[in-house]
Amino acid sequence: MDEAADGLRDVLASVGRALEFLRARALGEYPLDPVGFDPELTAGIVAPAVRLLKAYFRVRVKGAARVPEEGPCLLVANHSGTLPLDAVVIAYCLYDEHPRHRIPRILAADLTFRLPFVGELARKTGSTLACEEDARRLLEKGEVVLVFPEGYKGVGKGYSRRYRLQRFGRAGYIQVAAEMGAPVVPVAVVGAEEAYPKVGEIPFLGRLFGLPYFPVTPLFPWLGPLGLLPLPSRWVVEFGEPMHLGGLEERGKEDPMALFEMSERVKGIIQEMLHRNLMERGHPFF
Amino acid sequence: MRVLLTGVSSWLGSRLARRLEAREEVEYLLALDLLPPREELERTEFLRFDLRSPLVYRILEGARVDTVVHLGLMATPRRAGGREELKERNVIATMQLAAACQRHLPLRKLVMRSTTAVYGSSPRDPALFAEEAAGRGRAGEGYARDALEAEEYVAALGRRRPEVCLTVLRFANFIGASIDSALSLYFSLPVVPTAFGFDPRFQLVHEEDALEVLEKAVLEDHPGVFNVAPEDILYLSKALRILRKIPLPVLPPLASAAASLLGRLGVVDISPEQVAFLLWGRVVDPGKFLREFGRILRYSSEGALRDFAARRAASPAEPRAPAWEEEVRRFLARLSGGSLGRGA
Numbered sequence: 331m332d333e334a335a336d337g338l339r340d341v342l343a344s345v346g347r348a349l350e351f352l353r354a355r356a357l358g359e360y361p362l363d364p365v366g367f368d369p370e371l372t373a374g375i376v377a378p379a380v381r382l383l384k385a386y387f388r389v390r391v392k393g394a395a396r397v398p399e400e401g402p403c404l405l406v407a408n409h410s411g412t413l414p415l416d417a418v419v420i421a422y423c424l425y426d427e428h429p430r431h432r433i434p435r436i437l438a439a440d441l442t443f444r445l446p447f448v449g450e451l452a453r454k455t456g457s458t459l460a461c462e463e464d465a466r467r468l469l470e471k472g473e474v475v476l477v478f479p480e481g482y483k484g485v486g487k488g489y490s491r492r493y494r495l496q497r498f499g500r501a502g503y504i505q506v507a508a509e510m511g512a513p514v515v516p517v518a519v520v521g522a523e524e525a526y527p528k529v530g531e532i533p534f535l536g537r538l539f540g541l542p543y544f545p546v547t548p549l550f551p552w553l554g555p556l557g558l559l560p561l562p563s564r565w566v567v568e569f570g571e572p573m574h575l576g577g578l579e580e581r582g583k584e585d586p587m588a589l590f591e592m593s594e595r596v597k598g599i600i601q602e603m604l605h606r607n608l609m610e611r612g613h614p615f616f
Numbered sequence: 617m618r619v620l621l622t623g624v625s626s627w628l629g630s631r632l633a634r635r636l637e638a639r640e641e642v643e644y645l646l647a648l649d650l651l652p653p654r655e656e657l658e659r660t661e662f663l664r665f666d667l668r669s670p671l672v673y674r675i676l677e678g679a680r681v682d683t684v685v686h687l688g689l690m691a692t693p694r695r696a697g698g699r700e701e702l703k704e705r706n707v708i709a710t711m712q713l714a715a716a717c718q719r720h721l722p723l724r725k726l727v728m729r730s731t732t733a734v735y736g737s738s739p740r741d742p743a744l745f746a747e748e749a750a751g752r753g754r755a756g757e758g759y760a761r762d763a764l765e766a767e768e769y770v771a772a773l774g775r776r777r778p779e780v781c782l783t784v785l786r787f788a789n790f791i792g793a794s795i796d797s798a799l800s801l802y803f804s805l806p807v808v809p810t811a812f813g814f815d816p817r818f819q820l821v822h823e824e825d826a827l828e829v830l831e832k833a834v835l836e837d838h839p840g841v842f843n844v845a846p847e848d849i850l851y852l853s854k855a856l857r858i859l860r861k862i863p864l865p866v867l868p869p870l871a872s873a874a875a876s877l878l879g880r881l882g883v884v885d886i887s888p889e890q891v892a893f894l895l896w897g898r899v900v901d902p903g904k905f906l907r908e909f910g911r912i913l914r915y916s917s918e919g920a921l922r923d924f925a926a927r928r929a930a931s932p933a934e935p936r937a938p939a940w941e942e943e944v945r946r947f948l949a950r951l952s953g954g955s956l957g958r959g960a
Contacts, residue, residue: 358857358918364849364899365743366817443739443896446813446868453817454851463742 365435365468367456372433376455380422386562387521389419392607393569394427402469402512403572404503405434405476408495408600409484411522412545414438415560416485420476420517421455423567434476435468437461441542462506469510476517477503479593482542488530492523493604501593508579508589513572516596518603521565524614526550563614566607570599618644618680619834622667622713623687624660625651627795628729628826632687633660635831646679648672649688652943667709673716676723684717685834686710686728686770689763703762710766714773717780725781727833728770732786732843733760733889737816737896744901747786747841758889767841783833788845788900791920792823793927798890800924803859809874812865815853816897819845822920825913838908843900848916852894858918859925868895 351374354360360370397403407420421434436452437460443449458464460477468475478484483496507514528545535544550557573596581588619636623629624647636642637659647653648665665675667688676684689706710728717723735745736754755764767784774782790797799820802808821844829844856863866874875891915923 356857358854360854362849362851362854364847364901366849366851366899368851440740449739450813450815454815458743459740461742463744463746467743 363456365456365458365464366453367435368454369433369456372455376451377422377425380418381426383415383419384422384426386560387419387525387565388562389423389521389565389567390611391423391427391567391569393571394424395429396569396571397424397428397432397474397515398513398572399430399432400472402472402510403474404465404469404507404512404514405474405517405569406503406514406596406600407476407478407517408493408519408604409478409480410487410492410519411485411560412526412528412547413558413560414442414478414485415525416519416522417476417478419522419565420519420567424474424569432474434474436476437465437478439481462502465503465506466510469506469512475512479503479597486528486531486543486545489523489527492527493520493608495597495601495604498593498597501589504575504578504589504593504596505582508575508582508592511575513574514596515572516570516599516603518568518570518600518607519565520567520604520607520611521563521614524563525560525565527561561615564611564616566611568603568607570603573599617641617683617835619646619683619685620676620679620681621645621647621660621685621687622709623649623689623729624653624662625649626687626690627654627823628790628830629687630654630657631827632685632830632834633657635827636660636834639831639835641835644679646675646681648675656946667713668704670712670716672712673719676716676720680722681720682722682724683834684713684723684726685830686713686726687830688713689729689731689766690759699758702759706759706762707765707769711769714769718773718776723777723780725783725834725837726770726773727783727830728767728785729830730767730784730786730841731760731763732788732819732845732898732900733893734764734767734786735898735900736760737889737892737898739896741896741898744899745843746901747843747904750786756889756892758887760889781837781839783838784841785829785833785844786842786900787826787829788819788821788843788898788917790823790826791820791924793924795823795826803855803861803924804928805861807864808856808861809866809871809878810852810856810863811868811871811891811895814868814895815851816894817849817851817899818893818897818917819849819899819902820917820920821845821913822915822923825915825920828912828914829909832909832912840904840908842905842908843902844905845900845902846913846916846920847902847906848918849899850917850921852897854918855921858921871895 362368410416417436421436425431425433433456436457438452438457440459442452465475479498480496487496526547528547530546532544578588578592619642621633624633630653633647633653637645645660647660647662650666653662688709690702717726734750734755736756755761789799791800872891
């Protein structure tokens, strides 16, 4: 009898919380940070939705606890999979499995913010434009920042070049991390390449829509919007050991080579993690 | 301190004049504009004057002005009588004023009201603009470009007369029950058109805070260019929820058409750069301003909007009469010896 009453009380309490959440949303009573992050929307609505994605890809997360418990930190990840689902999954995995449930702030291409709904949602979940000013600002505030130095070259590469890291931009991210005293955590994602294997592209449609590429996958565009459904590949997301860049800022001023070398080292570590996790994962789908 | 104030016909100008004439430090206050001030001023001398005239130097010299407060920039073309006229009044007036200031050696200080619109609005914007980010590439056309060009004349004055204390205040959007800013009007629409799929971020400066900042800049020395805005931000969606307004999402390609239709119907004046603002928004970094001016803002963006909502609820939408009606009202009030005018 007591158990039933307790159960009922729990249900009523959670209904009450849900109603309070909706009331606060409807009246505009929720906090925002200046960059546009809406923590309540992110934790209350977006995170539960992304949880489904994590389950769908049967993601195995390794080393989330290696990300520092507090203070600035730069996550550097490989970018793949035609559509940048990997960013969303990495961010959720850290939030889900980190002891302090830190939410990484994703640095995204300007295309993201040009798209209706996508741009809005990206901002509200804490993303901002991939530029040095914004990276510096977030690190200064002690946030975890997630970058993809490969950019479009990584996410848009063909399936035949899967798991081969592309050029790491111009090492600007290393410079910012060194300047802000933020450790760099290499992140390797295995599985995104098979979710949307890009077997080709249609250049004229890309130009028409102002996109960097218009992808062709085994399902898209043949099945229309249904073709946007990712294949249920198996994913592994690994957070590596933090790398501290003490003194690199000073050295980098006199010798830019030092920054490029550090960038190459980070790239090498991620490539190694990719190979290891690919072997461990076995079959991409089963 | 002998002060020359431009743009006194605006709410901001009239109120600043009222505040300044109440200060002992201000020995003499001369106000210029094409239209008379909104409210009765006590010891301010008002002169109907078009700033585009080179006579402005003679005025500075004759009145022995040592401080110029330039509030003359106007954002909305329709009130000025078209885009061309607006550009003339914004840019050419500032050019003449800056040139006159350069020649007028007793000048000690120039305070200019500018706008954060100089940063433009685009999907390629950083999350927050610092003062250095302004430039021709960003401002685009219209009012923002005017403000930037006006700032350039003032900056040139600064280079040639480094001993003059120059303060350029780039205000974020004003909000308040009295001030007639574009956003106050926009938020007063019964149903608010928004861009479908976009939710701009912005900051709001309460009208009283704006006055406080201007007054402080006139009475104290704070040289430099400053972003004047609270630290917190609003999304349009959140603002409309606070105001209990119903958004009307419009497809972005139709937004410009809808804006010009609303303008032509005289409902609300939304210029193309404001359409961009409603798509991409704009947030500035007020760090430099807050360090220099201290804790001067009493309202956050959200606080300013909530205050606006509360005041609007208390005295719903008083229709804004054209300036000449105001003059007639004042004339009648003088005739009858009573006070028929509102608020003055």
